[in-house]
Amino acid sequence: MGKSLVYPKRASNTVNRYNHRATYDLGAIHTIINESAVLHVSFSAGPDNPFPATLPMIGQMGSFEYPSADINEPLDCYLHGYVSSRIMNLARANNDGVGGGENKGLPLCISAAHVDGLVLSLTPNSHSYNYRSAILHGYGQLVTDEAEKHYAMKLVTNSVVANRWEHTRVPPNNAEMASTTILRVRIVDGSGKIRDGGVSDDKKDVEDEEVTGRVWTGVVPVYQVLGEPIAAKGNRVEEVPAHVREFVEAVNEKNRGYAIAAAAK
Amino acid sequence: MGKSLVYPKRASNTVNRYNHRATYDLGAIHTIINESAVLHVSFSAGPDNPFPATLPMIGQMGSFEYPSADINEPLDCYLHGYVSSRIMNLARANNDGVGGGENKGLPLCISAAHVDGLVLSLTPNSHSYNYRSAILHGYGQLVTDEAEKHYAMKLVTNSVVANRWEHTRVPPNNAEMASTTILRVRIVDGSGKIRDGGVSDDKKDVEDEEVTGRVWTGVVPVYQVLGEPIAAKGNRVEEVPAHVREFVEAVNEKNRGYAIAAAAK
Numbered sequence: 192m193g194k195s196l197v198y199p200k201r202a203s204n205t206v207n208r209y210n211h212r213a214t215y216d217l218g219a220i221h222t223i224i225n226e227s228a229v230l231h232v233s234f235s236a237g238p239d240n241p242f243p244a245t246l247p248m249i250g251q252m253g254s255f256e257y258p259s260a261d262i263n264e265p266l267d268c269y270l271h272g273y274v275s276s277r278i279m280n281l282a283r284a285n286n287d288g289v290g291g292g293e294n295k296g297l298p299l300c301i302s303a304a305h306v307d308g309l310v311l312s313l314t315p316n317s318h319s320y321n322y323r324s325a326i327l328h329g330y331g332q333l334v335t336d337e338a339e340k341h342y343a344m345k346l347v348t349n350s351v352v353a354n355r356w357e358h359t360r361v362p363p364n365n366a367e368m369a370s371t372t373i374l375r376v377r378i379v380d381g382s383g384k385i386r387d388g389g390v391s392d393d394k395k396d397v398e399d400e401e402v403t404g405r406v407w408t409g410v411v412p413v414y415q416v417l418g419e420p421i422a423a424k425g426n427r428v429e430e431v432p433a434h435v436r437e438f439v440e441a442v443n444e445k446n447r448g449y450a451i452a453a454a455a456k
Numbered sequence: 457m458g459k460s461l462v463y464p465k466r467a468s469n470t471v472n473r474y475n476h477r478a479t480y481d482l483g484a485i486h487t488i489i490n491e492s493a494v495l496h497v498s499f500s501a502g503p504d505n506p507f508p509a510t511l512p513m514i515g516q517m518g519s520f521e522y523p524s525a526d527i528n529e530p531l532d533c534y535l536h537g538y539v540s541s542r543i544m545n546l547a548r549a550n551n552d553g554v555g556g557g558e559n560k561g562l563p564l565c566i567s568a569a570h571v572d573g574l575v576l577s578l579t580p581n582s583h584s585y586n587y588r589s590a591i592l593h594g595y596g597q598l599v600t601d602e603a604e605k606h607y608a609m610k611l612v613t614n615s616v617v618a619n620r621w622e623h624t625r626v627p628p629n630n631a632e633m634a635s636t637t638i639l640r641v642r643i644v645d646g647s648g649k650i651r652d653g654g655v656s657d658d659k660k661d662v663e664d665e666e667v668t669g670r671v672w673t674g675v676v677p678v679y680q681v682l683g684e685p686i687a688a689k690g691n692r693v694e695e696v697p698a699h700v701r702e703f704v705e706a707v708n709e710k711n712r713g714y715a716i717a718a719a720a721k
Contacts (some may be wrong), residue, residue, distance in 0.1 A: 203509065299701070398626070412684070413493070455686070
């Protein structure tokens with residue numbers, strides 16, 4: 192392994208609580224983002240609104256300039272959305288120099304979290320989750336180049352099911368291209384937090400036989416499962432194709448394996 | 457059923473895209489929040505920082521004033537955190553009149569999302585998720601009343617595993633009470649979005665036999681599973697207790713059942 196790239200530590204992304212669980216490693220953070228079916232994308236809703244806005248979106252790390260870039264190299268986050276949505280309109284305005292982005296684009300915070308286990312200990316206060324979470328800060332700009340948009344649409348589609356793009360009716364027609372908007376987020380910093388392992392309790396409780404004699408402690412693994420594919424009424428292809436079947440199997444094995452291994456650490 | 461309460465529709469929480477999927481129903485929104493193991497909580501990181509901050513937190517809807525309030529009645533959102541974390545410090549400052557909250561507390565956006573299925577259609581553009589998502593806007597204030605704090609700690613613990621609180625060493629001691637901070641979020645508005653059902657494709661593709669002859673369409677159900685509980689090394693209770701076993705079974709049945717039913721709609 193070569194040296195691993197890390198995001199700069201700034202006030203805005205430095206983890207203070209349980210900082211032994213923190214990571215600034217690009218590879219670790221990008222993997223947590225890429226394995227999330229949903230990203231929570233937040234932005235300021237304007238000077239008159241005290242509440243940030245948050246949208247659940249589909250996204251994926253990638254690089255149009257260097258498509259072969261590895262997961263632990265600098266990457267952009269491509270977010271998929273609808274052309275007239277508020278976030279896209281704000282990004283458009285920020286591209287034009289309106290708003291707080293200083294022309295760099297719309298300032299965004301992207302958040303992802305996976306729960307891998309319920310850590311059940313002797314007292315409520317020492318209860319915890321095994322989890323992986325990550326945030327990225329960056330500036331979102333609308334992708335206008337057709338080739339880059341095409342690249343990002345394929346990237347995002349294949350994150351839903353690997354190789355799905357190639358097994359559908361492509362390329363998108365003009366109406367489909369026009370109705371889809373892609374936001375490219377140039378990342379400025381990020382951080383992640385990972386908790387794995389078992390139960391941890393205070394010495395006083397561990398040595399109290401009245402307590403240990405009645406309170407069960409352990410970890411309940413938590414993982415997302417892809418169930419048996421259900422064919423559409425209009426489907427004309429007899430068998431579930433290999434790219435779907437293999438993806439379902441691979442994801443299930445990975446998710447379950449991770450949660451159980453995390454509990455055993 | 458009596459009439460169902462809804463959140464007011466404002467610019468900040470009105471769903472524009474696919475608005476037939478939108479809900480403002482308190483019961484639907486509160487349920488999506490309560491069934492999320494992690495909430496993504498966003499707040500402004502201050503006037504000098506263009507990026508909102510987002511934290512993954514554990515939270516639950518409840519009412520200390522009316523503990524028997526139903527899920528479809530007005531409720532607060534109780535968020536659990538560490539005493540010296542940034543969000544708690546900001547909430548403390550906002551309680552004191554500093555910051556943009558006009559003394560009402562720290563303005564927050566709370567976001568939750570569940571993916572229930574991968575909807576695989578003929579073209580990438582008509583691919584979708586079955587999902588349930590919700591956001592809440594509100595003002596976060598630190599809970600200072602001991603009885604309310606106790607109420608919220610129990611509420612949050614029992615959201616991780618039902619009845620867990622009663623089966624652990626309680627009540628929390630003074631050090632545990634002091635190290636835990638609870639944020640009560642007074643909700644001002646909210647919205648939810650629910651997508652279920654099967655594949656939907658454009659007529660042109662559905663009528664193209666070359667396409668329907670080679671592209672499999674259908675739904676892959678997605679659901680979170682609680683695995684077999686793994687006892688801690690220090691555990692002294694022989695069997696997995698009923699409150700854990702029954703919770704695991706009930707959650708698994710509900711999650712899997714929902715995802716499959718959503719696909720079949």
